[in-house]
Amino acid sequence: MFKNILLASDGSVHSIRAAEKAVALAKLHQAKIDLIYSIDGSTSKSDVLTNNSKYEVEIKRKEKLAPVVELLEKEEINYQIHMIHGEPGPAIVEFANKGNYDCVVVGSRGLNKLQTMVLGSVSHKIAKRVEVPVLIVK
Numbered sequence: 032m033f034k035n036i037l038l039a040s041d042g043s044v045h046s047i048r049a050a051e052k053a054v055a056l057a058k059l060h061q062a063k064i065d066l067i068y069s070i071d072g073s074t075s076k077s078d079v080l081t082n083n084s085k086y087e088v089e090i091k092r093k094e095k096l097a098p099v100v101e102l103l104e105k106e107e108i109n110y111q112i113h114m115i116h117g118e119p120g121p122a123i124v125e126f127a128n129k130g131n132y133d134c135v136v137v138g139s140r141g142l143n144k145l146q147t148m149v150l151g152s153v154s155h156k157i158a159k160r161v162e163v164p165v166l167i168v169k
Contacts, residue, residue, distance in 0.1 A: 032060055032133065033056050033057075033059075033060045033062050033133040033134045034060060034061075034062050034063065034133055035062065035063055035065070035130070035131055035132045035133050036053050036056055036057055036062050036063070036064045036065070036132065036133065036134050036135075036136060037064075037065050037067060037123075037126070037127050037130060037132045037134070037135045037136070038050055038053040038064050038065065038066050038067065038099070038135075038136045038137075039067050039068075039069070039119075039123050039135065039136070039137040039138075039153070039157065040066055040067070040068055040096055040099050040138075041068065041069075041095065041119070041138075042094075042095030042096060042098070042099075043138060043140065044138075045138025045139050045140045045168065045169070046099065046137070046138040047098050047099060047102075047138075048138060048168050048169070049136050049137055049138040049166075049168040050066075050098075050099040050102050050103070050136075051102065051168075052136055052166060052168050053136040053166075054102060054103065054106045054108055056134065056136070056166075057106075057108050058106065058108070062108075062133075063108075063109045063110065063111075064103060064108055064109070064110045064111075065110070065111050065112075065113055065130070065132070066096065066099060066100070066103070066110055066111070066112045066113065067112075067113045067114075067115060067123060067126060068092065068095070068096055068112070068113070068114050068115070069115050069116070069117060069118070069119040069122045069123055070092070070114060070115070070116050070117075071116075071117065071118050071119060071122075092114065096112065100112070113126065119153045120153045120155075120156030120157060120160075121156065121160075123135075123137075123153070123157055123161075124156065124157055124160040124161055127157070127161045127162075127163065128160075128161060128162050132163050133163060133164075134163060134164050134165070134166060135157060135161050135163060135164070135165045135166070136165075136166045136168065137153070137154045137157050137165065137166070137167055137168070138154065138167075138168050138169075139152070139154050139167050139168060139169045140152065140154075154167045
């Protein structure tokens with residue numbers, strides 16, 4: 032049933048719990064997981080200003096996803112990483128709706144607490160606009 036799963040992650044505790052649920056789904060259905068990390072404008076600017084090179088920026092972004100990647104590899108899940116640019120909610124929705132996914136898995140909260148309070152959570156935007164089932168993990 033769920034052969035292609037999109038897992039949105041930002042390295043937060045909630046996204047790691049979401050990864051655990053995505054892995055369970057993937058194992059149950061012998062599915063592939065696409066791991067997506069969205070880089071918004073302010074994060075991108077901050078990354079450039081606080082690091083010495085593009086290489087260093089890339090390493091730090093991958094470090095945020097390291098616990099999720101370690102879990103996927105430990106559980107021998109077929110996965111691919113996608114780093115996209117844009118505000119996380121709309122960018123993930125667009126990516127999900129253009130892809131051939133059976134399910135999207137996302138944590139209920141992320142690293143950006145201000146965005147959650149002021150604009151609404153990324154998970155809420157995803158749940159409202161993605162055209163496939165969405166699993167929001169607390």
